[in-house]
Amino acid sequence: MGRYEGNPVWDDVVPIPQEEGEGALAQIAYTDEYVEAMGYLRAVMAAKEHSPRVLDLTEHVISLNAAHYTVWLYRASTILALDIPIDKELEWMNEVALENQKNYQIWTHRQTLIDHIFPTLSSDPAAAQAFADAESAFMAEMFEEDAKNYHVWGHRQYIVRKFNLFDSDAELKSIEALLHEDVRNNSAWSHRFFLVFSNPAYTTAGSRATEHDPKIPDAMIDRELAFAQAAAHEAPQNQSAWEYIRGVLRKGGRELATLEGFAGEFVRIPEGGEEDIRSSHALDFLADAWSEKGELDKADMALRLLGEKYDRIRKNYWDWKRGLLRGAKV
């Protein structure tokens, strides 16, 4: 007798055993508990049963194997069919997520349920705000475990879009807090870029991340540049900050040369003397700025320094860029 067999609640269900081919590859020696639960799950799925006891069963299976996408999808469809409140579900999911950091399914599940309640939720702004705050608090907890968790960041973007948090001060502040913790957290930089440059209030719909968006106010570009430049001062060899600066300049349609002086602070190349390079990314930035201005010999010198001294693993790449300069010279 197991958890289901002989249990009056499950009396009417005949479990369906797993069909497995002759000599099947990579057969898993399941525990008896898993075999039994899966047998009942296959049976309720075959009967398309969506009932409260299905929630117990799927919760049980998920506790044994959280990577089982079918169980998650079936659980979601059951919750939608029963149309029950989802707060308990969210609480339970928080625990599962904290225990399963790399799990994909849980985030899809969460979003399916949020989509489901959103029409009602959004009619009450205070409730919607409280909901979004609770999501942020939960994600903050997840970030304590791993501040670069890709799925959590994906969910964060979903929440920002869904609850239109683009202009939320708290959202921007919490990103700043994460960057204060670790200025090299590239996921946080990425999220900041999304917040600022995908904000429907002042950006062009459909503008790509790598292209100029003329609708973005100059003041916004200035603010973001100042933020990233300060970060680059803190840790000049942090590529995240430099990528961000390039991204902002491009969104603003500004040339790299507008920050030549700034990048130059990290690069001293005296005539005839030994150079002092505090950031290979600054040198890369200057190479592009100089090339943009037509100062091709200087650009070539910067790329040569990168390939021969400061970033040798990428020598082929720097040499290729030097080749492009020579092409431009002709």
Added chain:
Amino acid sequence: MSTTTLPQPSVPALFTSPPPIQDTLNTQTSLLQSSTIQQCLPYLLNTAIPRTTPVNVHGVPHLTREKHIAFLHKTLSSLPSGYVGYDASRPWMFYWAFAALSVLGEHDAVVGYRERLVATVRPMQHPEGGFGGGAGQMAHLAPTYAVILALAMVGGEEALGLVDRRALWRWLGRLKQADGGFQMAIGGEEDVRGAYCAMVAISLLNLPLDLPRNSPAWSREGDTLLTGLPEWIARCQSFEGGIAERPDSEAHGGYAFCALASLCIMGEPHVILPRYLDIPRLISWLSARQYAPEGGFAGRTNKLVDGCYSHWVGGCWPLVQACLDGPSLYSPGSAPVAPTPSVGSLYSREGLIRYVLCCCQDRSKKGGLRDKPGANSDGYHSCYVLAGLGSAQTKWHFYSLKDLSSNDMSSEPQHAGQLMAGYQWAPEQIVEEGQVFDEVDRVEALDPVFVVPAGVAERTRKWFEVRRF
């Protein structure tokens, strides 16, 4: 002390010393990065463990083939209950093992699994199309991709004939979204993996491109499974130049490969990639994924090296290099000739090969390949580390079937039962003076688009072309 009976293996300083510029400010990221370097250095210098494998004159250990082969076979045998987390992704185990065994030249062993593979995956096919991770599970694009490629690798009527193409095509229609992308499962997430898995299935099985009427994306006559797809992929390119799982997310090596390979199924690399992506930013980002002294690739900015990116990032390079070079001259049976000038390799093949052979091999009795020293070997890393090694030893030529003099100005991806661009690649072994690996450690490269042994994609596509849909 000992005298010089053996020539001292020479490892260039690039791979033995910390980067020349390091910030004074420490954060969690920089501390983890430093400790990873410390973890790798003894392996790069080959001073780590009691040396179980001899090193060559470049200080690079040999590939412990036999151990890896035994390990891979073991991943297909009975697995203990702790593997229950794989219960919904078992087809990946077949794909990873077959692909890795093929890289090691074990083709007969792979084909030898045909009967058992067929018996295993038959109950995994969903009556409404696609494959699940096991019998009775919902269909999902990830196991569907893995099953199709595993069947293609063993080949034959019994294997290829078991796929219900009509049902698969209708199911793909239901996954297709109005914004152009694909969900991984009905009600599941939409991301770049979905695009890639769907494109592989559509092209390899020669499915019709017409959009089934049951699709949530259906809006008008003439819509296809490809409508809006390259545009959707283009929106996944991030400000850094890399590609994210979906629009507005962080650039990531795994998704970058899926995006590039999807586009290279829809069109010729030199035509389609520049049309939809900012190539200079993409190359800058790709290039920044390689680290020294480790030599391997990381998946995102300020993350750590990991052996599996030898494929996810490494596998982007042949596609990007072909994009810059344009088509090679090639006719089957002859050696391909790259156009001049050719960009050659834009990354350090030496660095990647060193990382794979020094850091990613479990040289103990267990065998298999891994993320980095200290991590356990597994089927996934064995597959993608070896795929990266093969790619680093090979130049892939894209060749055009069209008249090379005609200027390709067509503005649409190829349509109507075509999608032939994925089958126009020819491998050439790179043999160089001073290469850091010995010829005994040369492996076979996998197809740059479909990630199966060379020739398998072509053979599979031909098989389906002559069969009624």
